[in-house]
Amino acid sequence: IIRPPGAGPEEEFLQKCVRCGECMRVCPTNGLQPMGLEGGLEALWTPWLVPRVGQCDYQCTLCGRVCPSGAIRPLTIDAKHEISIGKARFDRNRCIPWVGYARLSELKARWEDVNCAVCEEVCPVPTKAIRFNTFKLDAKREIRRPFVIEDLCIGCGYCEKVCPVAGEAAVRVEGRRGKIELPEEAPVPDIGQLFPKQVGRWRLLGKPTVYVGAKGLFEYIDGGAPPYLTFAFRWAAVAEYGDSGGQDKVKVDAWQFESSDGAFGAFATDAYGNPIDGVADRAFRYENYVWAWRGRYSLKGEPREGTPSAEAVTAFVRAVARNIPGPVTMPPSLVRRLPAEGLVAASVKFFHDKIILDNLYLAGEPIEENVFRLGRGIDAVAAEYKFPQGRGYRMLLIRYPSRQQAAQVARDFARYRETQWGEKSER
Incomplete structure (x- = not known):
């Protein structure tokens, strides 16, 4: 059962809904339909979304605005975009690309283009909740098999509505079960004295800008936000400093996460260059760019205008790090398990989600499926090692429950290497 966005827990919704039909009358896609006996007698005539009839319009909040009983809470457009009313699922026995992949031996002999991408094309989520695993038959032929990024899917039903498979769609939205948490407006954090007003001859230019939650991070860095959201991002504060004796400007970012492990993961995602001491719990510098980690904060300093020196940028990051209270923080326990000999310090990446692994190319081959079953509750660390005579290797270490x-997972990966890369492995 897919209820309208703004509907609370099912029991509460059924108590408040007066079956007036106002929400269904204003639904611009006719996706909201009166329920029959699918939900039992107590749910008769209540509104539910039938995506094959019509999707939940991404920019519409009419149902909550006309509901007279409070069964559907009024939402802003931004608040609606934060709510997931369901999750899309692919039926691989009906999806055109997946069926084509199952007929791979036949396709190799007589190629038929089985690529269908309408579900991904219509997905309204800015970063796309539907993406593709691409299997290449040869240089000119490939099959793009769709899959769902569950953390991004909001259950709007666009994909199910447009699926070209006759009858029951090959991608269907399943309603959420249990209590639906409606987002509250996140308060703007008090950053206090995080940014000093002056560092040497440099002065703080105006009030720092604060970006709160996922919405704020997308506003700040747009499509670059998803990797950092996997680390439980809370807020980012951005300040600019100007040189009173010249035209140079420096920008300093301080991002807070729910845990020090999350902050380390975000820091390690970007850090590059050579390690530097005396700045924070850990820091790296490349030319006049500085990345640092301090407790639950990931810090970055970079030139904004002109050519500020590396020492000047480092001084800003150090000054902010000193304003973050607490003892020295240790890296995540899995990171501390890495062998020290030959380790390239800036190569260490700590993560939970495949979206980070996708950018590492550890095996020299794309690992398109989530064969390692990465996700919440799984810690992973990747690193590079270099030794004399040019020897080196990459390491991926994952901790499972x-x-x-x-x-x-080891068996699945061995099978993946055989089927996707043509490698033979001993099991």
């Missing part, structure tokens, strides 16, 4: 799960 149980030995059984780790063993199953």
